[in-house]
Amino acid sequence: MMTESNSSKQGEHAAMDQLFDRLFPICRSITGPGLRQTLSILGEYLPLHVFGTPTGTQVFDWEIPKEWHIREAWLKGPDGQKVVDFTNSNLHVLNYSTPVNQKLTMEKLRPHLHTLSHLPSATPYVTSYYKPRWGFCLPYEQYKQLPEEGQYHAYVDSELVDGELNVAHAILPGESEREILISSYVCHPSLANNELSGPITAAFLYQRLAKWKKRRFTYRFVFVPETIGSITYLHRFGLELKKKLYAGLVLTCVGGKRENGETVPLSYKQSRRGDSPIDEIVQHLFHRQVLSGGVRPFTPIHGSDERQYCSPGFNLPVGQMSRFVYGTYAGYHNSLDTKEFMTITALQQTLDELEQVLLALELDGYYVNMRPYGEVKLDRHNLYPDMNSPNLWGRSSNTVVDGRTLLNQVLTVLNYADGTYTLREVAEACGSNVLDLRTVVEVLQEKGLLKGPYFERQELENHVCE
Structure with missing residues (x-):
């Protein structure tokens, strides 16, 4: 006989799986329709308030770029057949690609083609947000089969237009105005662990916390395009966060399994402070073997939006939680990053463990x-x-x-x-x-x-x- 708890867990698993399938095909970027569609769908799972910052706005040392809109993209070979087609995978086009409609030789085309020779079957994910370029991405094994002779036809129907950059948050009130931040990014296209693991986990973590009978903290759930989005969010809410924030976590790459099917343990990157409440609690839970995982020191050289929250002007108590850390698995930023690699089971385990971390923060003091x-x-x-x-x-x-x-x-x-x-x-x-x-x-x-x-x-x- 299935218990209420098991039934609830299975229902949650099915709902997370369904959300993944809705979000995965969307062509996301740091601006534009795909980003707004993603936020709209997430808004069905938690009460998001979406903010827009117009193109050209100065946000600290950055400027909001034009919106990228793409409708169609393909590359035809000398025989007139399509080599790659955006409708088959949104990874096939350089993200933020400028428009092109040109016939050219392989010699002229080659600088616009992106592959991964060490992963010959994978299509890479490549971007050019701030420098105008056009291009296509394809598996190296396919690229090696392309003929050297003849004319290719490159076509990208896209445009860069004045618009806005969108960020969103949902505030879950508690007994105190002191806040805990949960932040994740929503800008990568069809990638599983490196994109959807964070926002899906965050959305369902909100639902879990909303069921708590008592919350000492107020919880702020933030969804932004990576880097420029968190900088834009800080431009609007940074002073408020400096006043209210007690602890925070950036969620990225929180799924992933080993070849034997086991879920990878948690990997926590410390805040810049190194001794903030979230740093101390996570290390305590690891040390006492409540959770299985390891700790990484803070670095501004690589990572996710914790680098912005922990920039010296803000120096917020924000760490980062991962499982398979970016750059350490074969599918990072390419088509091998699938739901089968990420697994919904790993996300649900992350939910369980993050809830333990937050319960510990609620008790501590x-x-x-x-x-x-x-x-x-x-x-x-x-x-x-x-x-x-x-x-x-x-x-x-x-x-x-x-x-x-x-x-x-x-x-x-x-x-x-x-x-x-x-x-x-x-x-x-x-x-x-x-x-x-x-x-x-x-x-x-x-x-x-x-x-x-x-x-x-x-x-x-x-x-x-x-």
Whole structure:
């Protein structure tokens, strides 16, 4: 018999799969109809507010480019047959290609053809956003078969027009105005792990958090074209983020499986600060083996939009979460990046693990013991545990916690709750993890013995001891 939980998970999996199939064929870029169509579809899954910034607008050191519109593109060989056709794959045309309608020899055509000799069956993804070029992309094995003699016909029906660059966000309110940012990009065409894994995971993470009965933080979900989009978003909302942001994650390449079918562990890139709350919590969960993964140091040399959020003028507490990191798998930026490689199962596992990270952030913070003079007499508050406590003070649990461990957790939490230690630090002192202390904290709060969590350190009131 299928449980409600299993049924819900299967329904979520099917919905994610359906969203992927709707988004994958769209020819996205940093501007234009494909970007807006993508945001419109995502807007069916979470309440997006879409913003437009006109062509020519200066955004810090950048300028909003013209919109790219493409209708048709193909290359015909000397025999009149199509060598590549945009209708078969939107990767076949250079992204942001200028229009062309020209007959030319292979010698003249060759500089406009893009291949990957080390991946002969793959069609590469190539862009030219800020320099006018035209071109086609095709598998190297196909390119090697093209005749040297004869006339080729190159045709791209596209235009660059004044328009706008679009970004979008959805705000999920919490008890506090302090925010957690979840950001992903929506500008690559038909790529799975390197494009759709991030926004699909973000959309369904919003749905999960919306079901929480209580949210300490406000959550800001941002969808932008990579680099220029996050810069544009910061131009509009950067000062607000500097004031409100507590932690953030950029999601990129959060799918992927090994050849044996196993999902790749998480890979976390630190924020520029290196010691922000998100850095500390993720490392804590990895160290305590709540999650499987590794940590990479921050670098501005390569990566995704964390480079913009962490630029020195903003220096926001934003890290990046991946699985198969960009540039480390064969399908990066080419047609081998498919749903079969990415897998919806990996995305759902990412959802589960990101939810754990956010739950840990919700719990973490500074707590204050309301009976700080001497040990609390636990039996007076009906808190002295039995030898075995599978039913933590009337709360169901899937694990049996022995009485001594539970007692140690209670005593340690109360002792270190002086407003100067985070719950993560207390958990480390317990030899435990933040999530293991959730029930202890909630019960102590209900008994009036514990207050928090606070975002900043708290000074204990200087009471007179009697």
